Amino acid sequence: MSTLIKIENIKKDYVTGDVTTSVLKGISFEVKDGEFISIMGSSGSGKSTLMYVLGFLDKPTSGKYYFEDQDTSKLDEDKLAEFRNEKIGFIFQSYNLLQRTSVLDNVLLPATYFVGGDLKKAEREARKLLKRVGLGHRIDHRPNQLSGGEQQRVAIVRSLVNNPRLILADEPTGNLDSKSGEEIMEILQDLNNEGRTIIMVTHEKYTAECAKRILHIKDGKIIEDEIVNDRKMANNGDYEK
Ligand SMILES: Nc1ncnc2c1ncn2[C@@H]1O[C@H](COP(=O)(O)OP(=O)(O)O)[C@@H](O)[C@H]1O
Ligand SMILES: [Mg+2]
Numbered sequence: 001m002s003t004l005i006k007i008e009n010i011k012k013d014y015v016t017g018d019v020t021t022s023v024l025k026g027i028s029f030e031v032k033d034g035e036f037i038s039i040m041g042s043s044g045s046g047k048s049t050l051m052y053v054l055g056f057l058d059k060p061t062s063g064k065y066y067f068e069d070q071d072t073s074k075l076d077e078d079k080l081a082e083f084r085n086e087k088i089g090f091i092f093q094s095y096n097l098l099q100r101t102s103v104l105d106n107v108l109l110p111a112t113y114f115v116g117g118d119l120k121k122a123e124r125e126a127r128k129l130l131k132r133v134g135l136g137h138r139i140d141h142r143p144n145q146l147s148g149g150e151q152q153r154v155a156i157v158r159s160l161v162n163n164p165r166l167i168l169a170d171e172p173t174g175n176l177d178s179k180s181g182e183e184i185m186e187i188l189q190d191l192n193n194e195g196r197t198i199i200m201v202t203h204e205k206y207t208a209e210c211a212k213r214i215l216h217i218k219d220g221k222i223i224e225d226e227i228v229n230d231r232k233m234a235n236n237g238d239y240e241k
Contacts, residue, residue: 003069004166004197005031005054010063012049012220023049024060025220031199033165036192038208039201041217047201048170050217054199055088055168056080068165085113089159093171095151097143097158103130104139107158114162122161129157133187149180156187167191169200173207185210186234210234 012024023046031037039047052058053065056072065072067083075083089110090096097106104126111122130139133153143151152172159167169188173181189210192198200211208214209232216224232238 001032001034003030004033006066008064010060013061023220027222033197034195036198036211038211038214040208040214045217046220051168051170051201056084086162087165089164089167091155091159091169091172093174095155099144102140103154107161111161126161148176152184167198171201182234189234
């Protein structure tokens, strides 16, 4: 398996006035193509900060970040934006959908920023994916007409529309009841089975154990890198809260 991501001694400080807060305190790991990794830790441990760094939404204070063997500190803003849009799909706890825009147009939004992308093809793909996640009849609805679980499924389809190599999901089941959460995890496991690389943040043990590997983070450091032996499969009903 080829290496998709390599980070070495990543640190992130936030400076507010005279106060510097060290949030990431030297994080190193590698991600191979096809992995499904959970990042698990309590609130405030730095999980979202790490996801922002991995997704080029924020820059580390120091350390090295290689994506597809490229030193990302050498990429300019345009190139980073291109990477972000075309190589990474994002899923957030709060779905982050536009409420006044139809399901289909929400899903197509990243494709409209894909320079050289084929919008017609993206629309065909979007319709197919929406059907696949059970939302074929919701294509013209607005997000606020959907349940939380349905909105998160829309967000998953949006994350896939540019066919990214990597999906970053920050607490994707955090706002959902256990049944809707299980449906989301089943979709993520299916996507990973098809070869998509996934990094997911969670603070729930059961959700974390749906992945193949868990990085435990505490106070801005990885304290354990665990291979999941007794993996939970969402479609077997293994999933619970
Ligand atoms: N933009 C920011 N400025 C200052 N402090 C921040 C900022 N973002 C996050 N923090 C702090 O960094 C710590 C880690 O936050 P975060 O990465 O969101 O943790 P988690 O996602 O694990 O709950 C928290 O103490 C938070 O208050
Ligand atoms: Mg967070």
